[in-house]
Amino acid sequence: MRETARNCSRWRLAALAGAAALVAALAGACGFEVAPAAPGAQGTRVATPAPASQESPPGKVDENEFQEDVRTAETITDDYWRRHWERLFTGSYSSPRVVGLYNGRDPGSTPTCDGEPLERDNAAYCPAGDFVAWDAHLMRSGYARGDAWVYLVIAHEWGHAVQNRLRRGLVSPAAELQADCLAGAVLYGSSDDGTLKFEDGDEQELVDAFQVIGDKAPWTKPGDHGSSVQRLRSFSRGGENGVRACFT
Numbered sequence: 001m002r003e004t005a006r007n008c009s010r011w012r013l014a015a016l017a018g019a020a021a022l023v024a025a026l027a028g029a030c031g032f033e034v035a036p037a038a039p040g041a042q043g044t045r046v047a048t049p050a051p052a053s054q055e056s057p058p059g060k061v062d063e064n065e066f067q068e069d070v071r072t073a074e075t076i077t078d079d080y081w082r083r084h085w086e087r088l089f090t091g092s093y094s095s096p097r098v099v100g101l102y103n104g105r106d107p108g109s110t111p112t113c114d115g116e117p118l119e120r121d122n123a124a125y126c127p128a129g130d131f132v133a134w135d136a137h138l139m140r141s142g143y144a145r146g147d148a149w150v151y152l153v154i155a156h157e158w159g160h161a162v163q164n165r166l167r168r169g170l171v172s173p174a175a176e177l178q179a180d181c182l183a184g185a186v187l188y189g190s191s192d193d194g195t196l197k198f199e200d201g202d203e204q205e206l207v208d209a210f211q212v213i214g215d216k217a218p219w220t221k222p223g224d225h226g227s228s229v230q231r232l233r234s235f236s237r238g239g240e241n242g243v244r245a246c247f248t
Contacts, residue, residue, distance in 0.1 A: 041113040041124040061144050069147050070139065073154040074098055076195055080186045081162065083193070088243050089166065096125065096161040099133035123153050125160035132157045142212070146205030152235075155183035170247055177234040181246035184238030210235070 078095050085093035099111050104120030111118050111133050113126035121141075123134035134153060142149030159179030163171045172178040190196035210232040237245050 041116075041118060041126045061140050065147075066140060066143050066150075069143070069150050070101065070134075070154070073151040074100070076151075076190050077155050077158045077186055079195060080190050080193070081158070084189070084243070091165075094165070096158070097129065097131035099131045101136040101139065102133050104135040104137065123157050125157045125164070127160075127164050130161070130164070132161060142209065145208060146202065148202040148205040149209055151187060152183060152206065152209055155186045156180060158186070159183050172247075177230060178246050180231050180234040181238035182243065184235035184240075185243040185246060186238075188239035189242060206235075207232070 081093050082095070102111050102118065103109055104118065104122065107117060110120075111126075111129075111131070113124065114128040118124050118126075118133055118135070121135050121138045123132075123138060125132050132154070134150075134157070139150055139153065142153070156179050159182035160175070162182060163175060163179065187196065191198045210228045213228075213231065234246075
């Protein structure tokens with residue numbers, strides 16, 4: 001691990017040039033049309049990242065490292081939008097409120113969005129409250145299989161917050177795929193900025209993550225976000241070409 005100029009980041013991704021290889025790794029899966037985002041909270045809408053019968057058991061999570069990665073992912077994502085907003089969009093950027101980790105298994109403490117509690121094992125951006133939040137069980141379960149998970153989920157949900165700050169004409173009907181694209185632009189853009197250190201090993205973690213959260217995974221809700229290939233392709237487009245590529 002090496003400290004960067006702005007942040008001490010633990011996330012280790014492969015080089016940006018490897019983004020195209022991520023799509024190739026999932027080639028051949030079936031795709032389908034993605035429906036417009038539903039009103040209310042927008043989120044990853046995935047269950048625990050993998051049933052034990054279908055994947056090897058996750059490794060043990062170091063709680064201190066996990067908490068550090070969550071905070072770093074939040075900081076890096078917000079920092080990217082603060083530094084780049086004015087050259088990309090009109091107006092000024094304002095950060096969403098970070099509710100962060102919540103216990104979706106405890107209804108009494110679960111945050112609500114427009115009067116409805118956030119889903120268990122989900123991550124969401126709530127337009128009504130302008131906040132982002134992520135279920136702790138979801139995040140720890142994914143993190144046990146690779147620290148890239150928390151950066152991907154957080155950057156994706158922040159993408160919904162960005163969409164909510166734009167005029168409606170800029171937001172794609174396939175809003176979830178656009179949020180994936182924005183996540184790629186932020187994470188790889190942060191690497192270009194020198195705030196995020198990319199190293200070998202996390203390329204496969206990202207492939208595995210998109211296999212879990214794509215609509216072809218049997219434990220997702222069909223039609224929510226796009227197939228694994230669609231999602232990975234969108235993420236890679238943003239990573240290779242930047243934020244503007246997410247609006248073409």
